[in-house]
Amino acid sequence: MGEDGESPKINHSFLRDYVTEADVISTVEFNQTGDLLATGDKGGRVVIFQRETEPKGESEELGESGEYNVYSTFQSHEPDFDYLKSLEIEEKINKIRWLPQQNAAHFLLSTNDKTIKLWKVSERDKRPEGYNLKDEEGRIKDISTVTSLRVPVLKPTDLMVEVRPRRIFANGHTYHVNSISVNSDGETYLSADDLRINMWHLDITDRSFNIVDIKPANMEDLTEVITAAEFHPHHCHLFVYSSSKGTLRLCDMRESALCDKHSKIFEEPEDPGNRSFFSEIISSVSDVKFSHSGRYLLTRDYLTVKVWDLNMEKGPVETYQVHEYLRSKLCSLYENDCIFDKFECVWNSTDSVIMTGAYNSFFRMFDRETGRGVTLEAWRESSKPRAVLRTRRVYTGGRRRRGDVGVDSLDFTKKILHMAWHPAENIIAIAATNNLYIFQDRVNAENQ
Amino acid sequence: MINTMECAVDAQSLISISLRKIHNSRTQRGGIKLHKNLLVSYVLRNARQVYMNEKYAEIYRMQQYEEVMTVCNEIQELNPLDLVEDCEEQTGDCCGSANESASLCGALLPVSHQAPAVQHLQPSSACSVPLALQSEEVCKAPEPSFYRSCCAEAYPVSNCDFSPVNNMHCNKTTVLDLDTHVVTTVENGYLHQDCCASLQQCCQGAQSPAKKRKLDFGYYVSEIEEVPDFTPCKRAKFEDSSYASTEPLDTSNISNLISIFGSGFTGLVSRQADLEQALNGQFCSKQALASLGAWTRAIVAF
Numbered sequence: 107m108g109e110d111g112e113s114p115k116i117n118h119s120f121l122r123d124y125v126t127e128a129d130v131i132s133t134v135e136f137n138q139t140g141d142l143l144a145t146g147d148k149g150g151r152v153v154i155f156q157r158e159t160e161p162k163g164e165s166e167e168l169g170e171s172g173e174y175n176v177y178s179t180f181q182s183h184e185p186d187f188d189y190l191k192s193l194e195i196e197e198k199i200n201k202i203r204w205l206p207q208q209n210a211a212h213f214l215l216s217t218n219d220k221t222i223k224l225w226k227v228s229e230r231d232k233r234p235e236g237y238n239l240k241d242e243e244g245r246i247k248d249i250s251t252v253t254s255l256r257v258p259v260l261k262p263t264d265l266m267v268e269v270r271p272r273r274i275f276a277n278g279h280t281y282h283v284n285s286i287s288v289n290s291d292g293e294t295y296l297s298a299d300d301l302r303i304n305m306w307h308l309d310i311t312d313r314s315f316n317i318v319d320i321k322p323a324n325m326e327d328l329t330e331v332i333t334a335a336e337f338h339p340h341h342c343h344l345f346v347y348s349s350s351k352g353t354l355r356l357c358d359m360r361e362s363a364l365c366d367k368h369s370k371i372f373e374e375p376e377d378p379g380n381r382s383f384f385s386e387i388i389s390s391v392s393d394v395k396f397s398h399s400g401r402y403l404l405t406r407d408y409l410t411v412k413v414w415d416l417n418m419e420k421g422p423v424e425t426y427q428v429h430e431y432l433r434s435k436l437c438s439l440y441e442n443d444c445i446f447d448k449f450e451c452v453w454n455s456t457d458s459v460i461m462t463g464a465y466n467s468f469f470r471m472f473d474r475e476t477g478r479g480v481t482l483e484a485w486r487e488s489s490k491p492r493a494v495l496r497t498r499r500v501y502t503g504g505r506r507r508r509g510d511v512g513v514d515s516l517d518f519t520k521k522i523l524h525m526a527w528h529p530a531e532n533i534i535a536i537a538a539t540n541n542l543y544i545f546q547d548r549v550n551a552e553n554q
Numbered sequence: 555m556i557n558t559m560e561c562a563v564d565a566q567s568l569i570s571i572s573l574r575k576i577h578n579s580r581t582q583r584g585g586i587k588l589h590k591n592l593l594v595s596y597v598l599r600n601a602r603q604v605y606m607n608e609k610y611a612e613i614y615r616m617q618q619y620e621e622v623m624t625v626c627n628e629i630q631e632l633n634p635l636d637l638v639e640d641c642e643e644q645t646g647d648c649c650g651s652a653n654e655s656a657s658l659c660g661a662l663l664p665v666s667h668q669a670p671a672v673q674h675l676q677p678s679s680a681c682s683v684p685l686a687l688q689s690e691e692v693c694k695a696p697e698p699s700f701y702r703s704c705c706a707e708a709y710p711v712s713n714c715d716f717s718p719v720n721n722m723h724c725n726k727t728t729v730l731d732l733d734t735h736v737v738t739t740v741e742n743g744y745l746h747q748d749c750c751a752s753l754q755q756c757c758q759g760a761q762s763p764a765k766k767r768k769l770d771f772g773y774y775v776s777e778i779e780e781v782p783d784f785t786p787c788k789r790a791k792f793e794d795s796s797y798a799s800t801e802p803l804d805t806s807n808i809s810n811l812i813s814i815f816g817s818g819f820t821g822l823v824s825r826q827a828d829l830e831q832a833l834n835g836q837f838c839s840k841q842a843l844a845s846l847g848a849w850t851r852a853i854v855a856f
Contacts, residue, residue, distance in 0.1 A: 191585075198584075301588075331588055383600045384597060387597065437568075440568075
């Protein structure tokens with residue numbers, strides 16, 4: 107077990123490394139095999155990590171898994187300017203989604219507020235040598251020096267990872283893009299902004315098909331916006347989108363071309379006893395995810411995560427309190443803007459555990475079978491490499507244990523908004539401001 | 555870190571905090587975030603409701619009925635044009651569909667008299683009835699239009715709000731329209747939307763939120779003289795997502811900002827069209843709670 111110390115009482119903020127705004131991680135995503143992990147940041151950069159493969163025999167015996175090392179880094183989006191509207195367009199990467207792998211190369215979609223880009227990530231470990239007209243540095247040879255001809259051959263070389271933009275899907279959105287989701291058909295994907303959802307074909311960049319439009323004729327009538335959207339993992343005609351009012355709408359594209367009318371609407375009636383000034387804010391859904399099975403939906407609002415059964419529209423089947431102790435602090439959180447933080451939520455590979463982030467570098471995991479939740483911390487001072495994470499607790503009354511953190515001691519600048527869970531194993535990637543933590547469940551590794 | 559001392563949760567401070575957020579968002583990098591501003595406007599609306607409720611409760615305690623009626627009468631004489639405008643619209647809506655109206659009202663009445671969980675239905679009947687009003691009575695009488703604006707101003711006074719349908723007895727309430735400075739008395743709640751449960755009283759009340767809104771808008775435009783056509787410009791900007799923040803922002807523009815929110819985001823307050831469709835009680839009671847009008851005066855006051 108790690109050291110048993112209490113949280114440091116001295117404020118070390120003046121010693122903390124200065125964090126450049128551009129380094130703050132804004133999205134994390136594993137690919138379909140889990141061998142690659144991509145992160146996007148506010149500076150528009152994408153960093154791809156690759157899992158090191160251990161020799162087969164070793165890893166299975168010892169239960170050791172490879173570590174993730176940097177594979178490639180590239181600048182995905184640059185700051186842009188809309189001259190017509192006199193608006194700066196942030197280069198922050200809002201979402202990254204991997205395409206299913208079809209050949210040796212990997213493809214991913216990355217988006218900022220306005221433009222989605224398809225990137226091809228490929229390896230090159232051979233290079234041609236022996237050109238007739240060019241020398242080794244690529245300079246054109248003087249023809250008079252060429253006395254014989256030879257066929258260029260491919261020679262092994264150091265591994266080089268090339269990343270090239272293959273498609274740029276621009277001018278599709280008037281409002282800020284908040285989600286992208288690749289369809290199970292492997293050919294299309296959707297992108298959602300505050301008021302509209304578009305469907306694109308991966309090969310066609312000059313056209314997109316609008317499938318949802320909730321913009322009212324008169325903007326003064328606006329009551330809700332789209333906050334997240336996702337395709338069903340198996341049914342290519344189904345997608346879900348969440349709204350700022352806390353509703354989820356399941357749409358079937360077979361019903362009509364424009365899916366303004368939902369097939370199913372999932373909403374939970376508001377508890378009138380809990381009504382406050384901020385009821386609308388805390389009911390806004392910040393993230394929605396289909397389970398791997400496709401049967402359930404996971405949503406996150408400010409204080410809870412909820413599991414919904416697609417077959418039951420009248421309310422969630424499970425509700426987990428993430429940080430209920432903040433309910434009495436909503437006014438302060440409103441003042442410092444923390445109440446607008448958008449937390450993500452994720453399923454594990456078997457849909458038995460759900461995870462979401464909180465403040466003070468804490469993140470929470472809930473076991474659906476037992477209904478119990480655990481709080482863990484992503485903070486370098488308390489977790490050395492290979493050390494076991496200890497569970498944390500926020501003190502809300504009753505017997506105070508050593509190591510408990512009081513609600514007023516929580517650091518609200520350290521928020522865990524973005525995270526990802528390996529598609530097959532118990533490996534999680536947690537983004538804490540500018541740091542990426544990768545945790546692994548060693549105990550169960552051999553059971554995967 | 556959150557201070558151990560809670561921030562003031564009173565409505566006034568929330569309103570000013572919210573307005574400051576909206577003001578700051580115009581200069582943020584990346585353009586105005588629609589989602590965040592929408593949420594802030596909800597907080598603004600909620601704080602406004604509470605503020606108005608407190609204000610009206612205070613006025614009710616302080617105002618004398620007789621003094622106020624004289625003021626009311628004086629003001630009525632000053633605004634003949636507004637009456638004509640409203641009457642014309644009312645005529646269009648109501649006169650033409652007299653038969654339907656009657657049946658609609660009639661159909662709703664029995665519904666509204668069911669006990670007990672009909673607390674939801676009660677406001678629903680009240681809400682939909684005004685749309686189906688017989689018009690002539692309403693149009694010709696000068697007072698109802700002012701009652702309308704006054705009553706629509708009225709935050710559902712507690713004594714009327716949750717009383718069961720069968721109990722028609724609401725106390726007499728004096729309501730001050732902060733915008734027009736018209737005061738009216740709500741007797742037995744019949745002039746108030748939430749308490750309207752019978753056709754007759756509703757006809758007298760002549761509730762029509764959309765009309766009221768129009769009335770208020772007229773007041774905004776005439777009274778905010780510095781930028782008479784500011785609101786139309788702003789509306790165009792709202793429709794365009796860009797919200798280019800080119801003009802310098804100073805305190806005088808805050809009042810313009812406030813006037814925008816008087817007429818803007820009125821979708822937070824339900825629309826007449828929605829009223830016609832949504833006859834469920836929950837929706838209408840929300841609408842009644844949200845149906846406040848001229849808060850320009852209230853905000854600028856502090």
